[in-house]
Amino acid sequence: MQIEFLASYMPIFTSFIVLFAIYLIAALSLNMEYGYGGIPNFGHVFFISVGAYMAGVLTARTVDYIAGIKAGYCSGQASVLRTEYLSSHPMEAVGIFVASLVLGAIIGGLFGYAASYPALRLKEDFLAITLIFIGDMGRIIARNEEGIVCALTGLTGIANPLSFVKDVGTRSIAYALIVVAFAVLTYIYVQRLAKSPFGRLLKAVRDDDLAAMALGKVVPRVRGEVMVIGSALAAVAGVLRTFYIQGVVADDFQPLITFLVLTMVILGGMANNKGVILGTLIMTALDQFISPSFLSLLGISVEFDVTYMKYIIIGLIIILVLMFRPQGAIPEGPVETPALELSKSSEWDVEEKLEIGGEEERSPSG
Amino acid sequence: MDLSIPLINSLTLGSLYTLMALGLTMSFSVTKIANFAHAELVTIGGYVTALLVNWMGYGLGESLIAAFFASALLAVAMDEGVFKPMIKRGSKPLFLLVASIGIGLVVRYLLFIYADLNAVITVQAKTNVQLIGRFGRAGITTIHLWVFPITIVSVVLLHLMFHYTKPGKALRAMADNEDLARVSGVKIYTLRRLMWFIAGGITGVAGGLWSAYSVITPEIGWYALLRIFAASILGGLVSFWGTIAGGLIVGFAENFGITFMNTYFNVSTAYRPLISFVIIVIVLLLKPTGFAGFDIVGWLKEKVKGGGE
Numbered sequence: 001m002q003i004e005f006l007a008s009y010m011p012i013f014t015s016f017i018v019l020f021a022i023y024l025i026a027a028l029s030l031n032m033e034y035g036y037g038g039i040p041n042f043g044h045v046f047f048i049s050v051g052a053y054m055a056g057v058l059t060a061r062t063v064d065y066i067a068g069i070k071a072g073y074c075s076g077q078a079s080v081l082r083t084e085y086l087s088s089h090p091m092e093a094v095g096i097f098v099a100s101l102v103l104g105a106i107i108g109g110l111f112g113y114a115a116s117y118p119a120l121r122l123k124e125d126f127l128a129i130t131l132i133f134i135g136d137m138g139r140i141i142a143r144n145e146e147g148i149v150c151a152l153t154g155l156t157g158i159a160n161p162l163s164f165v166k167d168v169g170t171r172s173i174a175y176a177l178i179v180v181a182f183a184v185l186t187y188i189y190v191q192r193l194a195k196s197p198f199g200r201l202l203k204a205v206r207d208d209d210l211a212a213m214a215l216g217k218v219v220p221r222v223r224g225e226v227m228v229i230g231s232a233l234a235a236v237a238g239v240l241r242t243f244y245i246q247g248v249v250a251d252d253f254q255p256l257i258t259f260l261v262l263t264m265v266i267l268g269g270m271a272n273n274k275g276v277i278l279g280t281l282i283m284t285a286l287d288q289f290i291s292p293s294f295l296s297l298l299g300i301s302v303e304f305d306v307t308y309m310k311y312i313i314i315g316l317i318i319i320l321v322l323m324f325r326p327q328g329a330i331p332e333g334p335v336e337t338p339a340l341e342l343s344k345s346s347e348w349d350v351e352e353k354l355e356i357g358g359e360e361e362r363s364p365s366g
Numbered sequence: 367m368d369l370s371i372p373l374i375n376s377l378t379l380g381s382l383y384t385l386m387a388l389g390l391t392m393s394f395s396v397t398k399i400a401n402f403a404h405a406e407l408v409t410i411g412g413y414v415t416a417l418l419v420n421w422m423g424y425g426l427g428e429s430l431i432a433a434f435f436a437s438a439l440l441a442v443a444m445d446e447g448v449f450k451p452m453i454k455r456g457s458k459p460l461f462l463l464v465a466s467i468g469i470g471l472v473v474r475y476l477l478f479i480y481a482d483l484n485a486v487i488t489v490q491a492k493t494n495v496q497l498i499g500r501f502g503r504a505g506i507t508t509i510h511l512w513v514f515p516i517t518i519v520s521v522v523l524l525h526l527m528f529h530y531t532k533p534g535k536a537l538r539a540m541a542d543n544e545d546l547a548r549v550s551g552v553k554i555y556t557l558r559r560l561m562w563f564i565a566g567g568i569t570g571v572a573g574g575l576w577s578a579y580s581v582i583t584p585e586i587g588w589y590a591l592l593r594i595f596a597a598s599i600l601g602g603l604v605s606f607w608g609t610i611a612g613g614l615i616v617g618f619a620e621n622f623g624i625t626f627m628n629t630y631f632n633v634s635t636a637y638r639p640l641i642s643f644v645i646i647v648i649v650l651l652l653k654p655t656g657f658a659g660f661d662i663v664g665w666l667k668e669k670v671k672g673g674g675e
Contacts, residue, residue, distance in 0.1 A: 040460055118651060124460050125400045126650050129599075132402075133592055137643050144636045259467055266464070304482040308475040315471030322465045323452055 010169060012294070014176045018244055020284040021176075021183035022237050027264040027280045028190045028273060029233035034262075035270035035332075036194060037226035038206030039119050040128040042258055043135035047231040049253035050111050050138070051104035051238025053148055056155040056248035058100050059086075063157075066092065074150035079157030083246075086159035097161035100239050108235020109228040116227035120220045135255050142250035154249030158242055179240050186233060191273050193229070195336050202226055203271070203335065256311065260287065263314050267321050269328025278329055286313060370502025372621040378510060378579065379593075380617025381517040385572035386590060387597035387609045388524065389565035393441075395541040395604040396561050397453075399462045403444055403469040404569065404594065405587030407437040409477060411570025412577035412586055419491040419578075426493045426512060430574045437570025441562040444469055450558070470588075477584045491578040509579050516575065520568055521610060527564075528606070537561055541604065593620070596642040602655045616642055 026048055033041040041047075060073065060082065067085040071078040086093040118130055142148050149155040162178075165171040193199055201222055204212045209219045242248045260283060268279025288294065290310040295301070321328065334340055390404050411433035418429040448465055457465075481487045499506045528534035536557055539547040548554050576582060576590075596616045601608025623641045627633035 040463075118647070122650055122654075125463050126599075126654065128460060128463055129400055129595055130647060130650060133595075133643050133646060136592070137640055140636065140639055144634050256471075259471065262464065304479045308478045308482070311471050311475040312479075315468040315475070318468030319448055319465055319472070322457065322461050322468070323448065323455070326455075326457065326461060 011172065012288075014172045016284065016288050017176045018172075018179050019288060020280060021179040022241050022244070023261065023264065023284050023287075024183045024277065024280045025186045025237040025240070026234055026261045027268075027276050028186050029230040029237070030261050031265045031270065031273060031276045032190055032193070032233070033226055033230035035265060035272070035276075036199060036202040036206065037223065037230070038124075038202075039223060039227060040124060041115070041119075041131055041227070041230065042128050042262065043115070043131035043133075043138075044234055044261055045253050045255060045257040046135040046138040047108050047111060047115075047234035048238040048241070048257065049142065049250075050108050050231075051235025052242045052248045052253070053142060053238075053250075054104040054107050054235065055100040055239040055242040056149050056158050058103060059096050059158045059242075060155055062096055062099075063092075074146065074153060074155065076156070079247075082157035083159040083163065086161075087163040090164035093159065093161045093163065097243060100243070101236060104235045104239040105232040108238070109232035111235075112227040112229075112231025113224060115231070116220075116224040119223055119227055132255060132258070135253075135258055139250055139253050142253075149248050149250055152251070154247055154251075156247040158246050158248065160243055160246055175244065179244070182236065182240060186236075187273060187277070190233075194271075194273065198222075198225075200335055200337070256314075259318070260314060263318055263321075266328060267317055269330040269332060271332040272328065272330050275328050275330035283314075283317075286310060368503050369622075370504040372625045374501060374504040374506070374510070376618040376621040377614075378513055378617075379621065380614035381513050382572055382576055382579070382613075383590070383593045383597045383616050384610050384613025385517050385520060385575070386569050386594045387601070387613050388520065388606065389441075389569035389572075390594050390598045391601055391603055391606065391609045392524075392561060392565040394598065396537055396558065397445075397449065398459055399449060399466060400459075401444075402463065402466045402591065403473065404466075405591040406470050406473040406477075407441055407566050407569040407587070408573035408576070408590055408594075409474065409582070409584055409587035410440055411437040411573030412582040413477065413481070413486075413489070413573075413584075414570070415574030416489045416491040416577040416582065417486070419493060420489070426491065426574075426578055429491070430512075430516075430571050433570040433574035434567040435570075437573065438563045438567035440473070441566025441569075442559055445558065445562045450555070474584055474588070481584050488581050488583050489577070490581045491574070493578050495578075509575075512578065513575050516571065520571075521606070524564075524568075524606060533557060533560060592639055592642045592646075596645045596649075599646055599649050616645060619645060 026044065029047075030041060030044050033039045033044075060078075063069065063082045063085055064073065064078065067081065069078050069081045069085075071081065086096075115131070115134065119127055122130060143152055145151060160171065160175055162171045162174050165174065194202075201212070201217060204215075205217065205219050205222050212222075213219050264279040264283045265276055266279070267282060268277065269275025287310065290306055290313070292306055295306055386404075386408055389407065390401065393399065393401055393404070414433040414436040415426070415429040418424045418432055419426060424432075444466075448469055449462055452462055452465060478487075481489075493509070495507050495509055497505045497507055498511065526534075528538055536547060536552045537560075539550070539552060540554055540557060544554060573582075573587070576586065593616050597612035598609055600612030600615055601610075620638055620641050624633070624635050624638045627637070628635055
């Protein structure tokens with residue numbers, strides 16, 4: 001009885017986990033750029049979409065070529081044939097998946113490098129304005145070009161790399177595990193990066209780029225590097241999403257996605273990866289559970305489209321957090337260095353020593 | 367190629383963008399907030415006008431006045447409710463920008479719910495549009511008789527206000543240096559409210575005119591925002607005359623640019639927004655001050671300096 005009950009909720013649970021992991025990668029990369037690096041990359045959705053398009057185009061073109069599919073790139077027939085081919089050739093399917101991830105990250109990084117050109121030259125708020133609109137321009141191009149993701153219809157037949165597994169339940173759990181593994185790897189990576197000298201350098205540049213420059217740090221290079229890393233990670237999130245929903249539609253990448261991811265970062269706490277996990281968890285829950293399909297499962301029906309409610313709540317969260325707790329749920333911690341460790345231990349009370357030192361300096365008369 | 371239709375379209379849209387961008391220029395120059403919720407002022411103005419005309423049977427004039435007050439009050443509410451408390455807590459300018467995005471989301475989707483419940487997701491103010499004359503192949507209608515005079519009158523009034531009245535001069539002082547203005551006895555919070563009221567109102571009127579000119583949706587403001595920013599940025603985000611030039615340039619560049627590209631390079635007209643975007647990027651990267659030569663504030667500053675010496 002209980003197992004049956006659980007089994008009926010399993011698909012919701014796995015889809016929640018997959019989306020949570022994908023959003024987590026996107027939010028951690030935005031946190032790297034905005035939280036640590038101070039670059040307001042509000043065109044984040046563009047870099048996610050670059051990875052998503054990359055995965056779609058690469059898979060569709062390669063499979064069409066290897067399997068000799070002659071039906072049109074965008075036709076429904078081609079989509080069916082692609083899915084059939086990928087589910088009967090596991091090696092190729094996994095190979096294309098890996099290739100998409102690698103290429104997606106590279107292309108995403110290149111776009112990030114290109115976007116760092118304005119990022120070095122514009123003031124914070126002008127940069128934010130430009131990047132918000134960059135995000136929307138990418139979508140406008142993609143939704144009007146047949147050759148990328150089939151304009152408005154969207155590209156389909158990008159079968160899951162595990163589609164050779166016949167049982168749907170097992171397959172979705174296995175794919176969820178892969179995505180979660182990527183999210184965990186991303187977390188470990190950004191966490192190590194944040195605690196490394198590079199992470200401290202990022203914070204230094206964010207807090208005062210003039211001071212960092214005066215200390216001999218090359219500020220443009222640091223900003224360029226963090227844009228490349230952040231955008232590559234965002235593109236990986238896009239690739240994982242395309243293989244999860246088995247297709248890619250340009251209009252899925254509205255600027256609202258950026259604002260959703262931004263809310264995750266702001267709500268959790270900027271420059272704090274643990275906070276971002278919390279923020280992502282809350283916002284993904286909101287994103288998933290305020291949807292017509294889930295509410296109808298609970299037997300609730302409303303006269304209007306419930307997704308509107310979701311965006312109102314996102315807007316309210318942004319406003320309230322920025323007004324009353326701009327540091328987020330878990331505020332940014334102090335920079336972790338050996339000196340901090342020392343000051344924490346009771347034997348070495350650094351602060352006291354510094355104070356004594358300060359007074360000694362003042363006492364001798366010149 | 368007949369250019370009369372793109373010419374009239376450019377002038378109309380250019381005037382509308384100018385009206386919308388004037389409000390943004392005003393609020394940015396005084397408060398230094400890049401207000402993304404400005405889009406919603408356009409939308410609210412448009413909806414108030416369209417619904418008053420269609421449901422209540424008011425004339426366009428009365429409805430535009432109502433739109434002025436609706437958007438003006440919304441603008442004041444935004445500032446009093448969110449921006450002012452945040453500034454008093456010492457928020458960074460970027461946080462204000464993000465907060466304005468939040469406000470925009472709340473207002474836009476509340477309007478979406480309202481429009482969905484009342485089946486007005488797309489709506490146009492059904493005014494009595496009559497053809498008055500022809501310019502080449504393009505028709506001049508009564509809508510044009512509303513758009514052009516309102517734009518010109520607003521610009522002239524704003525110019526007179528900012529240059530010949532005390533609150534206007536004080537606002538310019540605030541735009542220059544808020545602390546100095548404050549110690550000189552300028553009541554900055556009262557003036558801020560006045561500024562938001564006027565900026566919001568003009569934007570609302572522009573939205574109302576748009577609803578008479580074409581079909582609007584709750585996303586019309588977001589759609590226009592790119593052009594509004596392009597026009598304001600061309601004006602360096604501080605100069606009225608620059609904003610007027612900016613609005614017209616954006617209107618002309620979009621209509622002529624896309625007609626030209628469509629005719630000779632077979633580019634889809636769906637790429638129209640890219641033109642405004644390219645304008646923003648080029649101006650911000652090459653000349654972030656926009657039309658510095660048209661910068662009345664800067665010009666006056668020099669004049670004052672020159673007079674002092």
